Amino acid sequence: MTSEPEQQSGPVGEPDGFGRLWTPHRIAYIQGENKPTGPGSGDGCPFCEAPKHSDEESLIVARGTSVFAIMNLYPYNGGHMMVMPYRHVADYTELDDAETAELALFTKKAMTALRKASGAHGFNLGMNQGSAAGAGIAAHLHQHVVPRWGGDTNFMPVVGHTKVLPQLLADTRKMLADVWPESA
């Protein structure tokens, strides 16, 4: 464990339990947030890089055999997860049967976890296929699981507590990992 400054940034208020979770220099996924330099898996794809590190470092909620669930660094809403294959494929039709089945299973588990952790009222699920359709990282497909609430008042208690997003993501990841279901 390397040492780090007590105060990570400006006026975030008094130290608390969540603060201990926030070790941004160790979050590999965030360090790798730069866009890939090309379409290949060796071109700096953050979704290929993430599983090589610990769940905490990469904000991974759960790992399956062929897919995993990870927090979105640029959430549309609190608890926004993505489910994706380990394999670097761009198009949904490229998934094999096992990946297709587990992607669907993990989507269901993500919904269950979000309902347990947050009482989500609804969800937006979906994949943007190709940059023309709005995919930020088009070369590595990912299914968005976005929880919604009536009026979208946000459940995450830390939202009102601090605006420091990495801390929020680290804490949200743990909340969801703790309630990740064995079966959907």
Ligand SMILES: [Zn+2]
């Ligand atoms: Zn990739």
